Amino acid sequence: MPFVKLNADELILILKQYNHTELHVHHTWKPNHDNFNGKNHERVQKGMRDYHVLTNKWDDIAQHVTLFPDGTFLTGRNFGKQPVSIKGYNGGGNRIPFACEMVGDFDIGEDKLEGKQLDAILKVAKFFNDQNKYIRFHRENAPWKSCPGTGIEKDEFMEQVRNYGKPAQVYWDGSPMRKGQIGRLSILKPINLWKRNSRDEIIYHRVLQPCENYRVYGYDEKHGGQYAVGGGYWVTNMEGYVKYETPSKAKMEALKKL
Numbered sequence: 281m282p283f284v285k286l287n288a289d290e291l292i293l294i295l296k297q298y299n300h301t302e303l304h305v306h307h308t309w310k311p312n313h314d315n316f317n318g319k320n321h322e323r324v325q326k327g328m329r330d331y332h333v334l335t336n337k338w339d340d341i342a343q344h345v346t347l348f349p350d351g352t353f354l355t356g357r358n359f360g361k362q363p364v365s366i367k368g369y370n371g372g373g374n375r376i377p378f379a380c381e382m383v384g385d386f387d388i389g390e391d392k393l394e395g396k397q398l399d400a401i402l403k404v405a406k407f408f409n410d411q412n413k414y415i416r417f418h419r420e421n422a423p424w425k426s427c428p429g430t431g432i433e434k435d436e437f438m439e440q441v442r443n444y445g446k447p448a449q450v451y452w453d454g455s456p457m458r459k460g461q462i463g464r465l466s467i468l469k470p471i472n473l474w475k476r477n478s479r480d481e482i483i484y485h486r487v488l489q490p491c492e493n494y495r496v497y498g499y500d501e502k503h504g505g506q507y508a509v510g511g512g513y514w515v516t517n518m519e520g521y522v523k524y525e526t527p528s529k530a531k532m533e534a535l536k537k538l
């Protein structure tokens with residue numbers, strides 16, 4: 281069977297025609313990232329198949345797909361056939377797991393699972409996880425192995441799977457920060473909320489009540505000093521009426537990175 285190149289979305293479309301019971305995640309260990317030059321997908325895949333068929337005497341390459349460092353999957357054995365994946369967990373009949381080998385040696389200090397390769401496995405793992413199908417690391421049932429590598433921590437990986445595609449957020453005491461936010465304002469005593477017109481004159485909008493909180497995006501000295509609370513609204517800096525706080529440096533750095 282010829283190897284077919286697929287990106288994660290194309291692979292998922294095909295997987296929808298099957299009903300695999302779970303996803304098995306492996307690293308190849310060898311070949312590793314050094315053996316991939318950006319173009320030799322087929323050669324690397326053929327090397328594995330030859331080894332599995334000629335040396336191990338298996339009926340085909342062990343895995344259903346191989347994931348390369350550039351985020352490309354190459355198909356291996358027929359998706360409807362049992363893989364040679366994890367002893368005791370290779371399924372049977374029409375209940376078979378889907379086995380993915382990621383090219384790389386992801387033990388600590390060796391290759392890193394990152395960039396397009398990480399993105400691709402997360403996307404496919406999310407497809408399984410969203411259907412409440414288990415994501416199984418090889419080492420869970422082969423404790424003498426590190427596969428898919430000691431550099432990949434299962435809890436952290438699953439956290440990434442669950443958050444895949446969600447906008448990244450930075451939280452400050454439970455509320456999400458917004459781009460451009462520099463601080464927050466808590467209202468202590470009733471105080472006016474102002475809008476400014478094009479001539480920078482203030483127009484009364486409403487009275488803010490104690491316990492209300494506002495994100496602050498700027499400050500200037502006009503009208504006795506005012507905080508910009510977004511949407512063109514301003515609150516005057518009156519001692520005892522408002523409390524202004526700034527987030528930690530770490531939060532500001534994280535916010536900048538979004």
Ligand SMILES: [Zn+2]
Pocket residue numbers: 305306307418419427428
């Ligand atoms: Zn493995």
